[in-house]
Amino acid sequence: MSAETPVCQLLDRQDTHYHDWLWVAPPADDWLQHAGGQLMSADHSLLADWQARDRRAHSPFVDSPPAPPGVVLFWPKTHALGEWWLLWLCARLEPGTPLHVVGENQGGIKRVLKVLAALGLGCRKLDSARRCSLFASRLDRVALDPDDAxxxxxxxxxxxxxxxxxxxxxxxxxxxxxxxxxxxxxxxxxxxxxxxxxxxxxxxxxxxxxxxxxxxxxxxxxxxxxxxxxxxxxxxxxxxxxxxxxxxxxxxxxxxxxxxxxxxxxxxxxxxxxxxxxxxxxxxxxxxxxxxxxxxxxxxxxxxxxxxxxxxxxxxxxxxxxxxxxxxx
Structure with a gap:
């Protein structure tokens, strides 16, 4: 199945095997379910669609977080919301869990470099295409509490x-x-x-x-x-x-x-x-x-x-x- 959205098209060309990874705040794109990952989202429509297809889907306010082999965070247009997701993931998932952050350039994805640096998390650029960029890091405990948002x-x-x-x-x-x-x-x-x-x-x-x-x-x-x-x-x-x-x-x-x-x-x-x-x-x-x-x-x-x-x-x-x-x- 071909990816429909630019961010998923960028992920589709990676060598990373995303099976069982956690898709965090993604767009609606059937490629995500075909790739075998599990969903973490606050969007009711997306959660309902995944659950109707018997796919694993989680809400940050209802479910205990899973323990995935890796996480892909889709950077939202609201910069402060992206920061909250980063803090939430660092607070609730295992330190050292691989983290990929992807987003559209016009949506502010390039600011992620400074955000990760401020949190003391290393970062490297993996790829860019379709006017999108993909960065790699690893989760770790940080001093900031997501509830402060x-x-x-x-x-x-x-x-x-x-x-x-x-x-x-x-x-x-x-x-x-x-x-x-x-x-x-x-x-x-x-x-x-x-x-x-x-x-x-x-x-x-x-x-x-x-x-x-x-x-x-x-x-x-x-x-x-x-x-x-x-x-x-x-x-x-x-x-x-x-x-x-x-x-x-x-x-x-x-x-x-x-x-x-x-x-x-x-x-x-x-x-x-x-x-x-x-x-x-x-x-x-x-x-x-x-x-x-x-x-x-x-x-x-x-x-x-x-x-x-x-x-x-x-x-x-x-x-x-x-x-x-x-x-x-």
């Missing part, structure tokens, strides 16, 4: 906990701020509410503080853990699930669905999750239930809302963001 800050009178790779890391997104200002006046208190794409948990915590019975979902395991920590930091109740849009919720229905949906997958624009959020929302709302969305003004959501609900309102438009509300009749 968790960030605490305050917004809207709430204590928020965030992590590199989570949307709006370390600050309140302006679109979310606009959404909250309209929710405060337009959404009745109480009832059941679903925070879809929960991020650091600001919406879930805000809703729970106002008496809603809250459920929160995110495809990103770091966001799920952030939301759980945010709710705990504010002594607020809520159920938080690792899932892809409505997967895992069954036939559950809510009085309100609230979201600041993503439209990027790494650097690519991807309307798929937001489209599913809107199109399937009526099936997960009680009669009279409301869908609240905030989105960049240029995004093509009005057509999706009209198709799913028949009608909708624009409650705010500051030329950057719009707040939409649609009601299930």
């Amino acid at each position: 968790w960030t605490r800050f305050e917004a809207e009178g709430l204590h928020l906990v965030s992590h590199p790779g989570v949307f709006g890391h370390g600050k309140l997104d302006e679109g979310t701020r606009l959404l909250l200002s309209r929710l405060d006046a337009g959404l009745p208190q109480g009832g059941s509410a679903l925070d879809m794409g929960c991020g650091d948990g600001i919406l879930a915590a805000w809703l729970a503080r106002r008496g809603h019975s809250v459920t929160a979902v995110d495809v990103n395991g770091f966001a799920v853990e952030s939301t759980r920590r945010t709710l705990a930091a504010n002594d607020l109740p809520g159920d938080v699930f690792h899932g892809d849009v409505y997967s895992g919720l069954g036939q559950r229905c809510f009085d309100a669905i609230v979201s600041n949906p993503p439209f990027h997958q790494e650097r690519a624009v991807d309307y798929g999750p937001a489209a599913r959020l809107i199109e399937e929302a009526p099936r997960h709302l009680q009669p009279g239930g409301q869908l609240w969305l905030v989105a960049n003004a240029f995004l093509p959501y009005p057509n999706l809302l009209e198709r799913a609900f028949g009608t909708f309102e624009i409650l705010a438009d500051d030329r950057r963001f719009r707040v939409y509300r649609a009601v299930k009749r």
Whole structure:
């Protein structure tokens, strides 16, 4: 099987036998499963795909780490997230385990040289092609704790906990701020509410503080853990699930669905999750239930809302963001 992504194409031409190695935070590429490795990822969609094919797949927040013969870390576009993965691997896997780090040049892979040097880990360049680079090192114990990457800050009178790779890391997104200002006046208190794409948990915590019975979902395991920590930091109740849009919720229905949906997958624009959020929302709302969305003004959501609900309102438009509300009749 041929590799599809540039980083996997670079790995495919190596002499290294990657069977049973641990693929850490990789892209979706069937070549990885064909090569015989095992997965470590915080992405629910990727984990579910591997598990559906009876492949070994692990979450850093659920499973005990395996003891692989080697590790390939796919460097993410969020530099601080790549550093966290390095620290996590050094803290949890055996010292001396071979480590390969691969990534696209435009994604900052060349900065890995300085990161590894700062951690006292040796490094050498193995190969470069397809505008990607591959470096080799070995894991070892380092003085830094990966848990130090968790960030605490305050917004809207709430204590928020965030992590590199989570949307709006370390600050309140302006679109979310606009959404909250309209929710405060337009959404009745109480009832059941679903925070879809929960991020650091600001919406879930805000809703729970106002008496809603809250459920929160995110495809990103770091966001799920952030939301759980945010709710705990504010002594607020809520159920938080690792899932892809409505997967895992069954036939559950809510009085309100609230979201600041993503439209990027790494650097690519991807309307798929937001489209599913809107199109399937009526099936997960009680009669009279409301869908609240905030989105960049240029995004093509009005057509999706009209198709799913028949009608909708624009409650705010500051030329950057719009707040939409649609009601299930």
